[in-house]
Amino acid sequence: MVKFLHTADIHLDTRFSGIRDKSKRKQRRAEHRECFARIIDATEQTAPDFLLIAGDMFEQTHFSPDTINFIVRQLERIYPLPVFVVAGNHDLLVTGSPYLTWEWPSNVHIFQEGQFQSIEIKHKGVVIHGASATQQSGFHNLLRNYSVPQDERMHIVLFHGSEATDRRAAEQWGSWLPFSSEDILSCGADYYALGHYHGFRSVPFQQKEMNGYYPGCPEPTKLDETGPKYILEVKLEKGSSIQVEKIQVQSRQYREEVIDCNGFRDRNQILERIKVLANQDEVVKIILEGYPDPALEFELESLRESVKDWFFASEIENRTRPDYRLEQMDNLLALRFHEQLQEARVRCEPNSRDMQVLEEAEVLGLDALLRGQIRGYEI
Numbered sequence: 001m002v003k004f005l006h007t008a009d010i011h012l013d014t015r016f017s018g019i020r021d022k023s024k025r026k027q028r029r030a031e032h033r034e035c036f037a038r039i040i041d042a043t044e045q046t047a048p049d050f051l052l053i054a055g056d057m058f059e060q061t062h063f064s065p066d067t068i069n070f071i072v073r074q075l076e077r078i079y080p081l082p083v084f085v086v087a088g089n090h091d092l093l094v095t096g097s098p099y100l101t102w103e104w105p106s107n108v109h110i111f112q113e114g115q116f117q118s119i120e121i122k123h124k125g126v127v128i129h130g131a132s133a134t135q136q137s138g139f140h141n142l143l144r145n146y147s148v149p150q151d152e153r154m155h156i157v158l159f160h161g162s163e164a165t166d167r168r169a170a171e172q173w174g175s176w177l178p179f180s181s182e183d184i185l186s187c188g189a190d191y192y193a194l195g196h197y198h199g200f201r202s203v204p205f206q207q208k209e210m211n212g213y214y215p216g217c218p219e220p221t222k223l224d225e226t227g228p229k230y231i232l233e234v235k236l237e238k239g240s241s242i243q244v245e246k247i248q249v250q251s252r253q254y255r256e257e258v259i260d261c262n263g264f265r266d267r268n269q270i271l272e273r274i275k276v277l278a279n280q281d282e283v284v285k286i287i288l289e290g291y292p293d294p295a296l297e298f299e300l301e302s303l304r305e306s307v308k309d310w311f312f313a314s315e316i317e318n319r320t321r322p323d324y325r326l327e328q329m330d331n332l333l334a335l336r337f338h339e340q341l342q343e344a345r346v347r348c349e350p351n352s353r354d355m356q357v358l359e360e361a362e363v364l365g366l367d368a369l370l371r372g373q374i375r376g377y378e379i
């Protein structure tokens, strides 16, 4: 049996740009480092055979040398435990990358090619196949023509890419070294240590167990990364089923709150509902839903401004749609417009970008046709 920890998408030195207050962004960066130190603590405590880091450990566009030194010091703490690292799309293996220029502890192995290379841990009967993201990577499907030997050893594939069967996730996080679950099936490895998607997920393929996992980011970096975040402890044994355990190491958990705005006429009604949630220590994403009275008007930006001191940080997303009921539509043009959009919606995938555009179009169009003015919706 082999036991290892799998993490990805740490994004050290991210700017926490969703947080408006500069001192709080600074505080979050310190908390972010604490999270990384806790990954190392967890590695010490669980005593695995090795640690895998599947890309986006830091941000290439604005890392500080101090942060790389911090990472190096942390990885030295678990010497001589092997640490295998691949670069992702945010810590690309480019000229000047700390992966190429820094002195890393000798227990840290960084895969320095854009193609798979393999390293065998002989006494464990394990082979790690890793490939880093390089400037040439882009939409290249790394996995399609790669298959691991079918032998008595356990084969682990480590890279940072987007599983493309789930189009919605690929749309949200961007396509990067894309692959499909069929590619995984033909590659034939025992475990796929993946990075790129920021929420925990496994790679599905019909009913078959694929053993491909995204741990997600261990610490939320954007305000919509709500809920618990994880690193994974994996126990793998040839011929027996895999065990994947989630471990939480995050400094701060972001929360999502939904406010039902059905029938609201006044922005103060929204503010009253948000005020109840106020908490200086919390990062909250507030989602406004429902069908308010078409008379309700608010600027999202001014609403955000009004609530900003009530939380450590907050974000508001507006998913409300004015309550334009058909029976109120004595305007024939508006009715025809509404029907046309209904027809177009039937042809759209739920929750797709096209659907969003159609819904926005309906609000703006009906605003114009029924009220003679278009409210300041953010699109």
Ligand SMILES: [Mn+2]
Binding pocket: 009, 011, 056, 088, 090, 196, 197
């Ligand atoms: Mn990432």
